[in-house]
Amino acid sequence: MAANKGKNQKSGLKRGLTLRDAALIGIGGAIGSGILFAAAGGTAYAGPAVLISWIIAAIMIAFITIPYAEIASMVPKSGISARIGYYVYGSYGGFLSGWALFLWSAIIPAIEGVAVAQYASYWVPSLYHVVGGTGLLTPFGVLVAILITLFFAILNFMGISKFGKFNSWLTYLKIATLVLFIILVPLLLFHPSNFTSTGFLPYGWAGVLIAIPATGILFSFGGYRQVADMAGEMKNPKKNVPLAIGTTLLVQSIFYVLMAIVIVGAVSWSALGVAPGTWSSVAALSSPLANLMHAGASTVSSFAGSILGVLVILALLFAIFSPFGTFGVYLTGSARIIFGFSKENAFPKIFSKTNSTGVPIWSLVLAAILAVIFIIPLPSWYSLVDFVVVAAVVNFALVSASLPSLRRLYPEVKRPFKVPYVRAWSLIGFIMSTLLIYWATYPTTLYALAATLIGTIFYAYQANKSEWKNLNLKHAAWIPLFIIGIILLSYIGGNSTGGVGVIPFPYDMVVVAVYAIIFWEVAQYCSPKKQIYSSKQLLAEESVTVR
Numbered sequence: 001m002a003a004n005k006g007k008n009q010k011s012g013l014k015r016g017l018t019l020r021d022a023a024l025i026g027i028g029g030a031i032g033s034g035i036l037f038a039a040a041g042g043t044a045y046a047g048p049a050v051l052i053s054w055i056i057a058a059i060m061i062a063f064i065t066i067p068y069a070e071i072a073s074m075v076p077k078s079g080i081s082a083r084i085g086y087y088v089y090g091s092y093g094g095f096l097s098g099w100a101l102f103l104w105s106a107i108i109p110a111i112e113g114v115a116v117a118q119y120a121s122y123w124v125p126s127l128y129h130v131v132g133g134t135g136l137l138t139p140f141g142v143l144v145a146i147l148i149t150l151f152f153a154i155l156n157f158m159g160i161s162k163f164g165k166f167n168s169w170l171t172y173l174k175i176a177t178l179v180l181f182i183i184l185v186p187l188l189l190f191h192p193s194n195f196t197s198t199g200f201l202p203y204g205w206a207g208v209l210i211a212i213p214a215t216g217i218l219f220s221f222g223g224y225r226q227v228a229d230m231a232g233e234m235k236n237p238k239k240n241v242p243l244a245i246g247t248t249l250l251v252q253s254i255f256y257v258l259m260a261i262v263i264v265g266a267v268s269w270s271a272l273g274v275a276p277g278t279w280s281s282v283a284a285l286s287s288p289l290a291n292l293m294h295a296g297a298s299t300v301s302s303f304a305g306s307i308l309g310v311l312v313i314l315a316l317l318f319a320i321f322s323p324f325g326t327f328g329v330y331l332t333g334s335a336r337i338i339f340g341f342s343k344e345n346a347f348p349k350i351f352s353k354t355n356s357t358g359v360p361i362w363s364l365v366l367a368a369i370l371a372v373i374f375i376i377p378l379p380s381w382y383s384l385v386d387f388v389v390v391a392a393v394v395n396f397a398l399v400s401a402s403l404p405s406l407r408r409l410y411p412e413v414k415r416p417f418k419v420p421y422v423r424a425w426s427l428i429g430f431i432m433s434t435l436l437i438y439w440a441t442y443p444t445t446l447y448a449l450a451a452t453l454i455g456t457i458f459y460a461y462q463a464n465k466s467e468w469k470n471l472n473l474k475h476a477a478w479i480p481l482f483i484i485g486i487i488l489l490s491y492i493g494g495n496s497t498g499g500v501g502v503i504p505f506p507y508d509m510v511v512v513a514v515y516a517i518i519f520w521e522v523a524q525y526c527s528p529k530k531q532i533y534s535s536k537q538l539l540a541e542e543s544v545t546v547r
Helices: 002-008 019-030 033-041 043-074 085-120 139-157 160-188 204-214 223-229 237-265 279-283 288-299 302-343 361-375 381-409 422-439 444-453 455-465 478-492 507-526 535-539
Strands: 013-015 128-131 134-137 543-546
Touching: 019 160, 019 223, 019 237, 019 302, 033 043, 033 085, 033 237, 033 279, 033 288, 033 302, 043 204, 043 237, 043 279, 043 381, 043 422, 085 134, 085 139, 085 302, 085 361, 085 381, 085 444, 085 455, 085 478, 134 139, 139 361, 160 237, 160 288, 160 302, 204 381, 204 422, 223 237, 237 288, 288 302, 302 361, 381 422, 381 444, 381 478, 381 507, 422 444, 422 478, 422 507, 444 455, 444 478, 478 507
Parallel strands: 013 543
Antiparallel strands: 128 134
């Protein structure tokens, strides 16, 4: 581990982000493709009760998010979300935890690139087409998404402070546009009957829960983690990281719930040409908000229709620059996770090298390449989101489980922010994370969790560098067993979550919760009794310049 060299090891990163910059990076990462697609996509599973899906997701993500605020303020290092497992689980458990997050970070730039091209297809139909009921980018659409990737890679090379300023400007524009939609659309086009006429819960509670991970709702709450991973480049991180994470979570939750209300209320069934309650048609729209306003304009007065026409154009512009900005945030965050892996000797040292502006240049190059790789075979927003969410939640679970151990192993390390009732909070966060994985439905759970386990193969690089010594496998052996067990539970679980129905809904939820409690206890039992890395190594400074 590079921290062994203490302060003699310099990364070249620059502390160029203020509290405002960091909060706007989190909010900018949150206000992206999810607010455009998930609010509509969630109706396919939950109908108008998608509002409840958003509220449940906000509560759950709060329990999952708060541990990151404590950890990132305690250890303000770049890519800390992917690195903290090393201090509790040893190198193998740390790698698997980081690998799960790495999959998330590598795919999200592709998701945002696809979203930009998909919404732009409203004007340029050749970017996007529907095959067998599934929307996909055309080869031309894929090319556009790739070009967007290259643009943000170039922007990132200019340095984190310049990117922060660009993102701040763009995020202010996003917020102003959202406020305009939230105020004007309900005044011009709103159908309260949409919430009740065909039933508020048309698909039952199972649909409400499944919509959270399966349609991008959970994915949409990922902005806070970008703040944690850029802690190594923030000014006064011990104070600013918790504030920025809390601000991000609050602002994004409010906007998501309000936009879900706008989307549901804006549906004009007759204008769409479908029977009332056909929520799958709403979810299938290529440009949901713009499509709904365009269709609804014919059902209102000419004055209201003309204003809606202007809002349609604004919605299309927003739908392009909003994911466009989020793309840049996640490409930046992805590079920091790769950088963090390199600092932990999990990736070659070349990925921890920085240029004169403090940018981990080769990490950024790899992040851009990975984004392109995922765009090509999976040019669909929902297909990418379904996969990536499961991988990310594995990291959420492991971080939640690690919190009591971090308190016990490093009691002397100053914590500017502390999670209250740490063991209870940790257990609840672990249970919620496990349920979120399960709700993603089979076989998505199989594919994403298998991809997480495949990280074991890549771990061989790090193990070989350590000459297969001091791997601390006894602290992490439970992790692959936990993952395999969830795959099996997902397969035999209820039909509503894609299983074969051996354990029907809602009993499957109880079984999964009990399963999580058992493995949380196992995780605490397997945690080390003494520090794997010293407090000095934990706190070794990696940023050298404040700008």
